Amino acid sequence: MESNETNIFPPKPLVAETQRNNVTRSMFSLLLYGVLFYFLFDRNIAYIAALLVVLLIHEFGHFFAMKLYNYQNVKLFIVPLLGAFVSGKKHSVSQKQMSIIILAGPVPGIIIGTVLYMINKTNPNETLKMLANVFIFINIFNLLPIYPLDGGRLLENLFIKNNHGIRLVFTILSILFLIIIITLSGNIIMVIIPAIMVFELINEVKNQKIRDYLDGERIEYHTEYADLPDKSYWLIRDCILFSFQKKYNGVPPGQHQYSVVEPMLMTHVMKVLRPDFKNDLSVFQKVLFMLLYVFFLIGIPITLFIMYY
DSSP states (O other): OHHHHHHHSOOOOOOOOOOOOHHHHHHHHHHHHHHHHHHHHOOOHHHHHHHHHHHHHHHHHHHHHHHHTTOEEEEEEEETTTEEEEEEEOSEEEHHHHHHHHHTTHHHHHHHHHHHHHHHHHSOOHHHHHHHHHHHHHHHHHTSSOTTSHHHHHHIIIIITTOHHHHHHHHHHHHHHHHHHHHHHTOGGGGHHHHHHHHHHHHHHHHHHHHHHHHHHTOOOSSOGGGOOHHHHHHHHHHHHHHTTTTTTTOOTTOOOOOTTHHHHHHHHHHHOOOEEEOOOOHHHHHHHHHHHHIIIIIHHHHHHHHHO
């Protein structure tokens, strides 16, 4: 019986280990970010250097927090003109740890910006003031309650992580707010962000329907890819092929054989998976995180405004 099942369900494809130099790639992307920003927005070198420093400090906050909590394969990605992000994997995701990881990005930058404001108040310097402004603005903006900004991610993590319906509404509202902000700023290039979000939202709706079916059929998907049984891989793959027929045209479901688009299918299976999520925050702890969030989002800007104006 066991060997029969093995014949029906071949081993799932293995994740290829890449040997790329991520540091070199990130530094090149950072340089490209600065060059494009300079030519497209006609900003001076000092401002661009300040922007890149703030961006790096922000993302390294996320990076080292992930390392602290033993996330695996932690990588920093810099997307020219659009920003940067850090990715990593862990077998079991903790609500408390994720909240700290999210805040580890903007909080250090806001603290640094506040200190620079204090120094500039006693020793006025235009370059120092500009650097303080960039630290404060970039990181406060990231705390806005809009997904995928850090503020939106924190609210999702604290209150709506496991509620697909509310997450869907929250994402739609975030897209609308981003479109309004981008329209008011006149930065048309940034329209690509809500456009990508719309595309991802459509895919996520389909992926959630797949999860609902998997729940009904009691097919395991609450796991990391490395621990996913071979049988579950091929069954989830079949569901994907049924739901995304145009995307994977020519790959028939039910035939458990590797195809030329297997790397894409493997990546898609990973997106369907939902590793364990530990709701390890009490109501009191959630309130503390929210108070900290409000303090850095609203409290510090108001304090700085009172000090200077």
